[in-house]
Amino acid sequence: MKAAVVTTWGEAPRHTDAAEPVAGRGEEVVEVLASAVSPRVRSQAAGSHYTSTDELPLIPGIDGVGKLANGKLIYFLLPDTNKGAMAERTAVDMRRTVPLPRGADAVKIAALMNPAMASWVALRQRITFRRGQSVLILGATGNAGRAAIQVAKRLGASQIVAVGRGADSMNDLTRLGATRVIELAGDPGEVKRNLAGAGESVDVVVDLVWGEPTRDALHAIIPNRASDEQELTWIQIGSVAGLESPIPSAALRAVNLQIIGSGQGSVPHHRYRREIGVLAKEILKGTFDDSGKAEEVALKDVETAWADTSSTKRLVIVNP
Template identity: 30%
Template sequence: MRAALIGTDGSFSVGTFAEPQPEPGCSLVTVSVAGLGPTDLMRAKGFFGPVGAPYVPAGEGLGHLADGRRVYFGHSKPPYGALAERTLVPDDEIWAAPPTLSDDQVVALAISGTGALLPLQEARIVPGESVLILGATGPVGQIGAQVARLLGAGRVVAAARNRPALEAMKARGDADAIVVLGQGDDENALKGAAAGGYDVVLDVIYGSPAEAAMRATRPGARMMSIGVQAGQTVSLSLRELVSRSHIGVGTGQRPAAERRAAFDRLMAMACEGNLKVNTRCYAFDDAAEAWAAQAGSPHGKIVIRF
């Protein structure tokens, strides 16, 4: 079957791969759409451990079961992934896809959406609180800004490096104010938009921007960090942390039932017209181009169609 492959050196190529075979507790899925995300690149680079024998990348997708049901899936059984004509998926990782949502929106709102929803739920936003989305123009940040509003945020500030994408978020009403990072003094720029301090920070990028964001919070603030695109460490004094919480949130390894509950809530929000994320769609023949685009920090979810 046609498939994309990651070699033992982390290289990406398109070719053929052996068909998956049925196994107890798993089902074969014929793939319609595969979604790419930062985790796929990190895995190929060995961030989660040595790269094993060639494997099919892409951690999530949408397709059909043998009986014709349209389903979303994540966590395919290695060495299979979503970037192949067929994949093998544990049954508890196969979830019904709403018929009213397009393939690309289901995939765009799934892993990225749970990455935003779960930490914001755990932050326990009090109605009217001020929420900063750090790294706002990627899929997680775009969804996070919308979810924060639905969970009761009174003021949402979006911060990232891409000014046009930030201005588009503000024009859509997803953000009340924007901060363009990387223009000099991030700390003062974030404080200038804080209106007295942030109560909750959804931090998708970590590193020095997260340090600046924490210094712009007010007592009682909760920073929920879920990504490391801007750096894997921060340096904050105890004084800067007093009366504040900084929590590293993981979502991908949580029990399937917990992730499915978040997925179902996101799908309901989207079906009600309350959630939407930008996507960039590629044909499978252009999968190498899509892989390179993901490495370039895209400002929309990258999906690949078969």
């Protein structure tokens, strides 16, 4: 079969021959219809993600939409493996799949599930989020950030502060549900004042960036809380700005701050599967609007598309 194959860490995958997948116990081989290129997939292909198996050659891709031998459609999540989703076929653990209705839009599901899943699971499983609470999203201009705005709105957030870089890409964040937008690329003093004002009574921070932006946001927000006793839950989800971030020790003592992480390993398997099933239904009924943000790319063109990092659209690798 053909697949996108990484033979050197950090280089774009090439469209080439690969061994046919073999189904193990509890698995089935599926025809892959669509699989998205997310930051998580790019870090997988670079060998830099904490789940990397350090095995080459590698077929990237952590999830997608597939067709079973009986013609039924499924959304699937793969375990940490070097035999990923960006291939004509892959083997999936049926315990890590959810059924999709006949005629479901495979590209839409592939494009939206992974970015929306991060904040959806975090707000529904890692904390007890209550309608009316306020949310600040750090890293709101990426695919996961845009999805997080809509997830917070769907779950009943009263205020949604979208923080990120790129004024052009932030113009429509209010349309998605943001009640306030803060541009990080402005004057540092003004940015700090804006973060301090927005964070003085926020309940939850969804952090998709980590690194220096998190350090700066903590320094701006913590000394300016309206009430030190009001709980502030900081959920670490992504690390596109850095794998490490210095946390001021005083922040953990001066206010009621709780820092937690959210990912597949932090939620029991059966609950995670239940959440992706609910999320798939929300996507298919049109809860999330990301019109024009997905770009279909044929598997055979993966190398060229992968190397072009200028586009803000989410690449979805498809098998025609």
